[in-house]
Amino acid sequence: MSSMNAAAEIVRALRALQEPPAVLTDERMDAHCSFKTGGPADLYIEVTGSGQLREVLRILRDSEIPAFILGRGTNILVGDLGYRGAVVTMAGDLAEVTVSGNRIRAGAGASLASVAAAAAGAGLAGMEFAAGIPGSVGGGIVMNAGAYGGELCQVVETVSLLFPDGEIREMKGEEMEFGYRTSLLKRVQAVVTEAVFVLREGDPEEIRAGIRELAQKRRDKQPLEYPSAGSTFKRPEGAYAGKLIEDAGLKGLSIGDAQVSEKHCGFLINRGSAASAEIRALIEEVQRRVLENSGVELEREVIYLGEF
Ligand SMILES: Cc1cc2nc3c(=O)[nH]c(=O)nc-3n(C[C@H](O)[C@H](O)[C@H](O)COP(=O)(O)OP(=O)(O)OC[C@H]3O[C@@H](n4cnc5c(N)ncnc54)[C@H](O)[C@@H]3O)c2cc1C
Incomplete structure (x- = not known):
């Protein structure tokens, strides 16, 4: 960011929002990514709802501040000099996981592990492969994360995307251009706000045993x-x-x-x-x-x- 004044001005604008997000300045990124390295981000903003996310991104865009959407930071390497812009991360409503029938709706900030745990708890099979991937739903969708023969694209029904014009659109899995470790989001600028996964009924004990077995494989090999x-x-x-x-x-x-x-x-x-x-x-x-x-x-x- 060009000056201390510019950062202070953005912080003021963010704090003046009807629902102000949590904002930190000069936040060291080694605390937020799995390599445990990286210098400070000028701004580190935690949003808890999609309306708030839209407002925050609007303010950043209007002020020409670059924004980086952070999931769990498990697939990034942040430079030692840090990031001259705003890192935006999701919590609260944007990290909720709810099960209904054989569908799971999850906020982009939820961990894949928590979705897999909710699935196991509800006796829903098909998400076991994701239990040991340490990323978030949002980062997982962007990367089409996968392991042991499973990939998120196999279980995603819809993805809600917030576009730069402020519109949220629900896309079908088929529209997401999923490929090996890639998706539409590598080409189109948009933010994942939530996803719906469709799973199949299974035996909770078998599902849990499947998760344990894959966790052991990871510990043995990684x-x-x-x-x-x-x-x-x-x-x-x-x-x-x-x-x-x-x-x-x-x-x-x-x-x-x-x-x-x-x-x-x-x-x-x-x-x-x-x-x-x-x-x-x-x-x-x-x-x-x-x-x-x-x-x-x-x-x-x-x-x-x-x-x-
Ligand atoms: C020990 C270990 C094991 C791993 N095993 C696997 C594995 O088995 N399979 C696998 O596929 N990966 C694996 N990974 C890599 C990583 O967990 C995945 O790539 C995961 O999908 C990244 O999610 P994240 O939330 O950490 O994303 P981040 O690293 O935070 O971000 C990754 C990218 O996604 C973007 N992004 C994040 N959230 C959003 C959002 N809501 N909207 C738009 N863009 C967003 C970011 O801007 C960035 O470009 C592993 C990592 C570790 C550390």
Whole structure:
């Protein structure tokens, strides 16, 4: 943001709203993303309803302040110098989960784990794959998150999107252009406010056992004891990123405290006090050496935000 005065003015405008959101200034992003790195965002705004979200985004747009919608921060790498703009995150009504029949309506800020838990509690099957994905419903829809053969696109019935003109439209799953780790939202600027999932009736005990089994698989295979953003790269056609990285001899490769996990080479981890710049340098080094070794260009899944 260009000046301290500009930030103060926006904060005043936000606080003057009929339903003022919670606003923090110079909020360190390492507290809000799973790599546990990243400098301050000029503004950090928590919204709790779709009307409030619309007003907040209108004020930011009118003031030409860039806005970044944050879910659980499990697929982003925020630069060490932070973000000159406003990070907007969702809570309250925008994080509610309600079950009715075999449908679950969830706010974009709800965690995928809480949707999977609600499904299990109601004896609804089909969401087990998402229980161990640490993201939010909104971030999950944007990325078409998936694991162990499941993908959100298989269970999404509708998605409510807030467009820049202030209109909220309910889109059908088929209209969302879901693909491998991608959706309409990679092309069109809009904010997910909620989603409806359709599931099938199942046995609660079997569903819970399914979730436990997948959680165990994750613990066995993934370095969950270290901060990371999960798989750093997308799966290349006909190959596995982790295998290509291992074959290139990069297991355990480190730059500062950023490391190619020894447990799962597809994960780049923060062993303690890595800087985002080190993680980014490691990402680029891995891409360069995998290309050299196997001719495959690894495409980054993790999203960069802010200044490095
Ligand atoms: C240990 C670990 C394991 C993981 N395992 C998996 C896995 O098995 N499968 C998988 O697919 N992913 C996995 N991930 C990655 C990550 O959890 C997913 O990509 C998830 O969907 C990201 O959700 P998020 O809420 O954290 O999004 P964020 O990282 O906060 O944001 C990701 C993108 O979505 C946008 N966004 C977020 N919310 C909204 C919204 N409401 N409206 C519009 N845009 C929005 C952001 O602006 C950003 O561009 C893993 C990550 C970790 C750390």
